[in-house]
Amino acid sequence: MRRALRSRTLVVGLGLTLLTLFGVIAGPWITPFSPTEMDFIAVLTPPDMTHWLGTDSFGRDVLSRVLSGGRVSLFISLCGVGIGAVLGVAAGMTAAWRGGMFEVALMAACDLLFAFPSFVLALFMMVVLGFGLHNIIIAVALAYLPIFARLARNLTRTLMHEPFVQAARLMGQGGGRILLREILPNIFPTLLVQASVGLAFGIVMEAGLSFLGLGVQPPMPSLGVILADGREYFTRGPWVLTMTGLVVSVALLGLNLLGDALRDLTDPRLRQAAGP
Amino acid sequence: MSRLLEVRNLRVTAGPLAVVRGIDIDLDEGETLGLIGESGSGKTVACLSLLRLLPDGLRTEADVLIYKDRDIASLPEREFRPLRGRELAMVFQDPVGSFNPAKRIGWHLRTAIARAGHDGPWRERALELLDGVGIPQPAAVLERYPHQLSGGMLQRALIAMIVALKPSLIVADEPTTNLDNIVEEQILALFRDLQKRLAAGFIFITHDIGVAAQIADRIAVMYAGQIVETGPTADILAAPRHPYTRGLIATANALAARAETLAEIPGQLPALDALPPGCGFAPRCAQARPACAQPQPMRPVGPGHAMRCLLDA
Amino acid sequence: MRDPLLSIEDLVVEFRDPHRPGGVLRAVDGVSLTIAPGEILGLVGESGSGKTTLGKTILRLYEPREGRLRLKGLDITHLDEAGLRPHRRAMQMVFQDPLSSFNPRHTVGEALAVPLRLHRLCAPSDLAARVARSLEEVGLRPDFADRYPHQMSGGQLQRAAIGRALTLSPELIVADEAVSKLDVSVRAQILNLLRAVQARTGLAMVFITHDLHVARFLCHRIAVMHFGKLLEIGPTEDVFQHPQHDYTRALLGTLHAREARARTPS
Numbered sequence: 001m002r003r004a005l006r007s008r009t010l011v012v013g014l015g016l017t018l019l020t021l022f023g024v025i026a027g028p029w030i031t032p033f034s035p036t037e038m039d040f041i042a043v044l045t046p047p048d049m050t051h052w053l054g055t056d057s058f059g060r061d062v063l064s065r066v067l068s069g070g071r072v073s074l075f076i077s078l079c080g081v082g083i084g085a086v087l088g089v090a091a092g093m094t095a096a097w098r099g100g101m102f103e104v105a106l107m108a109a110c111d112l113l114f115a116f117p118s119f120v121l122a123l124f125m126m127v128v129l130g131f132g133l134h135n136i137i138i139a140v141a142l143a144y145l146p147i148f149a150r151l152a153r154n155l156t157r158t159l160m161h162e163p164f165v166q167a168a169r170l171m172g173q174g175g176g177r178i179l180l181r182e183i184l185p186n187i188f189p190t191l192l193v194q195a196s197v198g199l200a201f202g203i204v205m206e207a208g209l210s211f212l213g214l215g216v217q218p219p220m221p222s223l224g225v226i227l228a229d230g231r232e233y234f235t236r237g238p239w240v241l242t243m244t245g246l247v248v249s250v251a252l253l254g255l256n257l258l259g260d261a262l263r264d265l266t267d268p269r270l271r272q273a274a275g276p
Numbered sequence: 277m278s279r280l281l282e283v284r285n286l287r288v289t290a291g292p293l294a295v296v297r298g299i300d301i302d303l304d305e306g307e308t309l310g311l312i313g314e315s316g317s318g319k320t321v322a323c324l325s326l327l328r329l330l331p332d333g334l335r336t337e338a339d340v341l342i343y344k345d346r347d348i349a350s351l352p353e354r355e356f357r358p359l360r361g362r363e364l365a366m367v368f369q370d371p372v373g374s375f376n377p378a379k380r381i382g383w384h385l386r387t388a389i390a391r392a393g394h395d396g397p398w399r400e401r402a403l404e405l406l407d408g409v410g411i412p413q414p415a416a417v418l419e420r421y422p423h424q425l426s427g428g429m430l431q432r433a434l435i436a437m438i439v440a441l442k443p444s445l446i447v448a449d450e451p452t453t454n455l456d457n458i459v460e461e462q463i464l465a466l467f468r469d470l471q472k473r474l475a476a477g478f479i480f481i482t483h484d485i486g487v488a489a490q491i492a493d494r495i496a497v498m499y500a501g502q503i504v505e506t507g508p509t510a511d512i513l514a515a516p517r518h519p520y521t522r523g524l525i526a527t528a529n530a531l532a533a534r535a536e537t538l539a540e541i542p543g544q545l546p547a548l549d550a551l552p553p554g555c556g557f558a559p560r561c562a563q564a565r566p567a568c569a570q571p572q573p574m575r576p577v578g579p580g581h582a583m584r585c586l587l588d589a
Numbered sequence: 590m591r592d593p594l595l596s597i598e599d600l601v602v603e604f605r606d607p608h609r610p611g612g613v614l615r616a617v618d619g620v621s622l623t624i625a626p627g628e629i630l631g632l633v634g635e636s637g638s639g640k641t642t643l644g645k646t647i648l649r650l651y652e653p654r655e656g657r658l659r660l661k662g663l664d665i666t667h668l669d670e671a672g673l674r675p676h677r678r679a680m681q682m683v684f685q686d687p688l689s690s691f692n693p694r695h696t697v698g699e700a701l702a703v704p705l706r707l708h709r710l711c712a713p714s715d716l717a718a719r720v721a722r723s724l725e726e727v728g729l730r731p732d733f734a735d736r737y738p739h740q741m742s743g744g745q746l747q748r749a750a751i752g753r754a755l756t757l758s759p760e761l762i763v764a765d766e767a768v769s770k771l772d773v774s775v776r777a778q779i780l781n782l783l784r785a786v787q788a789r790t791g792l793a794m795v796f797i798t799h800d801l802h803v804a805r806f807l808c809h810r811i812a813v814m815h816f817g818k819l820l821e822i823g824p825t826e827d828v829f830q831h832p833q834h835d836y837t838r839a840l841l842g843t844l845h846a847r848e849a850r851a852r853t854p855s
Contacts, residue, residue: 163690171704185694314772456635527777531802540777
C-alpha cells in the first residue's frame with residue numbers, strides 16, 4: 001500500500017515536473033503569441049479560447065508570458081542552485097574530511113548564514129550586488145551554498161568512518177580520490193533530493209525578489225515580474241495574478257513531490273521495509 | 277506436566293516467498309525448547325508469528341495452534357492482545373527496543389507490576405524484583421532512563437519485569453548474543469533461575485549450539501524454514517543425526533579440541549527465492565543422493581528424536 | 590628472536606567523550622607489545638576493552654595520543670597520510686562486517702582492481718585476469734567480480750575482503766572480529782581460509798576476537814585487554830592453562846563453565 005502510494009507520488013511529481021519543463025522549453029511553439037508583443041485592442045481580456053489565461057494590461061498573452069517567464073525563472077534557479085550545490089558540496093566534503101580549523105570555520109560561517117532566512121539573505125545580496133540576472137543567480141547560489149555545505153559535510157562525516165572508506169585508505173587511496181570515488185556516489189542521491197527541492201525554492205526566491213523589483217527587470221518576463229505586474233491591476237484583471245500563481249504552484253508541487261518520492265526511494269530504511 | 281503449546285504445520289509466507297515452511301512445536305509447562313538456526317533460517321519469524329508480532333506483509337497459517345487447550349489461531353485480535361505480555365512474553369536480542377526511551381526504569385516496572393494485578397505499594401515490589409535479578413543499587417536504577425544502563429543491566433531489568441508478570445510462555449530471541457562472555461554467563465544463569473522459579477514454558481532462540489546446550493531440555497534445529505532435527509538436548513549433542521546438525525556440532529567440537537583444520541560445512545545458506553525443491557540442505561550435503569530432491573518428512577530416529585533426512589531410513 | 594615486524598611502545602589513544610563536554614575517553618592506555626613476522630597474535634577482550642581501537646591505531650586509521658609505532662624499525666607514529674602511503678601496502682585489514690567493508694556502488698571486481706591499479710602492480714590488460722586469480726585464491730569463482738556486494742552472502746564477501754587485503758602482498762593483516770558476523774555454518778570456512786592464507790604467505794596477523802575458542806584455534810600468542818590496558822600476553826597455551834591475571838581467569842572461567850555444563854545437561 002505504502003509502496004503504491006510512493007510510486008504514485010513519483011509518477012505525479014515526475015509528470016508535473018516534465019509537463020513544466022516541456023511547457024517552458026516548448027513555450028514559443030505552444031502559443032502563437034509573443035510574450036512581449038503588446039496588443040492594445042485586447043487589453044485585460046479574461047481567459048477565453050484564444051488567450052487561455054487571458055491577457056494583461058498591455059494586451060500581452062499571459063500564457064506566453066508565464067511560459068517564457070518560467071523559462072527565465074527556472075534558468076535562474078537551476079544556475080543558482082547548481083552553483084550553490086557544486087561549491088557547497090565541495091566545501092562541505094573537504095571540511096568533513098580535513099577536519100580541524102577549516103571545518104570549524106566553514107561550519108561557523110554556515111551557522112551565521114543560517115541565522116537569516118534564505119530569502120532575507122538573498123534580499124540582502126541583491127541590495128549589495130545590485131539588480132540584474134547575474135546577480136540574482138549569485139544571490140540564489142549564496143543562499144544555497146551553506147545548505148549544501150552542511151548537508152554534504154554531515155553525510156560525509158557519517159560515511160568517512162565506514163569500513164569501506166577505511167579500506168580505501170589502507171589501499172593507499174588519497175583523500176581527493178576517496179571523496180570523489182568512494183563517498184560522492186553514496187551521498188549523491190540525497191544531494192539530488194535536496195537539489196530538486198532547492199530548485200522549487202529557487203523559483204520562489206526569484207519570484208519573490210523580482211516581485212519586489214529587486215530581481216529581473218521588465219520588460220524581460222520572469223514569474224516574479226509577471227506577478228508584480230498582475231498585482232497592480234488585480235481588481236480589474238484578477239486572472240493575471242491568479243493564473244500565474246496557479247501555474248507556479250503546479251510547478252512547485254511537481255518538484256516537491258518529485259523530491260519527496262526521490263527521498264523515499266533513496267532512504268535505505270524505507271527500501272528495506274519494502275523488501276521481504 | 278501439562279501441554280502448554282501445540283503447533284502443527286506453521287507456515288509463514290511473504291508474498292511468494294516461504295519463510296517458515298511447516299514447523300511443529302510441542303512445549304510442556306516448565307520445559308525449555310532451544311530453537312537453533314542461522315540468520316534466515318526462519319527461527320525468529322516463526323516465534324514472532326506465534327505472538328502475532330510479524331510486520332505487515334507476512335502471512336501466518338497453521339493447521340493447529342493450541343495454547344493451554346485454547347485454539348489461538350482463530351482468536352480475534354481483541355481477545356489475543358490481553359494474552360500477549362500477560363501470558364506470552366518475549367525477550368529480544370536488543371533489550372533497548374523493549375523500553376520506552378522517555379520513561380524511567382521505575383515507570384516500566386510500575387506498569388508491569390500494575391498489569392500483574394499486584395496490590396499495595398509498587399516500589400517495594402520493584403526493588404525486590406530488581407534485587408532478585410542481581411541489579412546492584414536497585415533504588416538508584418529505578419530513577420535511571422533506559423539509555424543510562426548497559427545492555428546487560430537492561431536485559432536484567434527486562435527479566436525483572438517478566439518475573440513480575442509471571443507469563444506462562446516466554447520466548448527469548450538471542451537474548452545474550454550482543455553481550456560479552458562474562459555477562460552472557462550471568463544472564464544465562466538468570467534464565468536458569470527463572471526456569472526454576474516460574475512454571476513457564478521457554479522457547480530459547482539462538483544460533484549458538486553451546487548456549488542451547490546450557491539451557492534447553494530439548495533442541496530443535498532449523499534450516500531454510502524447516503525443523504530438520506529435534507530431540508532431547510543430551511541426545512542431539514552426543515549423537516546428532518542430521519548432516520547439518522552434525523556439521524554444526526563437529527565445527528564446535530573441532531574448535532574446542534583445537535584441531536589443525538576445522539570441519540566445515542561447504543557452501544552457503546540457500547536464498548529464500550532459490551530454495552531447492554526437496555531437502556533444503558542437500559546442495560551442501562556430502563551424503564546427498566538423488567532421492568533428496570523429494571521433500572523429506574520427519575522420521576523418528578530414537579525416543580523423542582526425529583529428523584528430516586533419508587539417512588539410516 | 591627475530592626483529593619484530595611491528596613494535597608498539599606505550600601507545601595511548603584517546604577519544605572525545607560524547608557524554609561529557611571537554612572530557613576524554615582513554616580507549617588504549619599505555620599498551621606495549623611486538624608482533625614478529627609470520628605470527629598470529631590474538632587480541633582478546635570484551636566490548637569496550639580497546640582491542641579494536643588498538644588494531645585500527647596500528648594501521649594508523651586512528652591517531653595515537655602518545656607512544657610509538659615502528660614498522661620494521663621505521664617510526665610511523667607521526668607520518669602524514671602522504672608519507673604513510675608507501676607503507677600502507679604492508680598492513681591491511683579485514684573488517685567485522687563484510688558488507689560495509691565494500692562500497693555498495695562498486696562491483697567486487699572494481700574493489701579488487703583499485704589497489705592493483707593504484708600501486709601499478711599489473712598492466713591494465715592483465716587486470717581482469719589478476720582479479721580473477723585473486724578471487725580464486727580465496728575460493729570464489731571469477732564471475733563474482735561482476736557482482737555488487739549486496740548480491741553476495743556474508744561468507745562470500747568476507748572471502749572477497751580477504752582477497753582484497755592480499756592483493757597488495759601485505760606483511761601484516763589486522764582481522765577485526767572477522768568471523769563474528771558470519772553465519773555459524775560459514776565461520777569454519779573463513780577460519781580455515783585465514784589459517785591457510787597465513788601458512789601459505791607467511792604474513793603476520795593480529796586477530797581481534799571476543800571468542801576464546803576461536804582465538805585458541807588460530808593464534809600463536811594471546812594478548813588479553815581490559816579497559817584499554819594490556820593485562821597479559823603470552824603463548825596461547827600458557828595463557829589458557831596458566832592465566833596470570835584474575836580477569837583472564839574470569840574470562841576463561843566462562844569457557845570452562847560452558848564446556849562443563851554442555852557435557853552434563855540438566
